[in-house]
Amino acid sequence: MFKSTRKVLAAAAGAALIVLVVVLLPAAASAQRRDMDCPDFSSQKSAQIYFLKHGGPRYDPDRLDADHDGIACEDNPAPYFYGKRLH
Ligand SMILES: [Ca+2]
Structure with missing residues (x-):
């Protein structure tokens, strides 16, 4: 039970990281156009x-x-x- 909770948390953290890299970083880069x-x-x-x-x-x-x-x-x-x- 405890192990599976950690797996779920790890998966959620991974998903959050993917959202940060794929969605948020390109938006920030285009907002600060050179x-x-x-x-x-x-x-x-x-x-x-x-x-x-x-x-x-x-x-x-x-x-x-x-x-x-x-x-x-x-x-x-x-x-x-x-x-x-x-x-
Ligand atoms: Ca001119």
């Missing part, structure tokens, strides 16, 4: 596409458009893309 900077992008175009996908030019959470002209990372190398919308 801040991106212009050197993280290989080109101006890739920075611009990322900027537009994350709310640019209205929102610029990564501060890729320091002069607020709607164009991210002007000093990054080619290829360039100065569009203000993705489509």
Whole structure:
């Protein structure tokens, strides 16, 4: 009787650990998204596409458009893309 109770408790602890690893940790990781900077992008175009996908030019959470002209990372190398919308 006592042994089976310990087994049940061990199984519950294991299940709780699985929930923690599988469910909670990825959620925490996505909530703390890494801040991106212009050197993280290989080109101006890739920075611009990322900027537009994350709310640019209205929102610029990564501060890729320091002069607020709607164009991210002007000093990054080619290829360039100065569009203000993705489509
Ligand atoms: Ca700019």
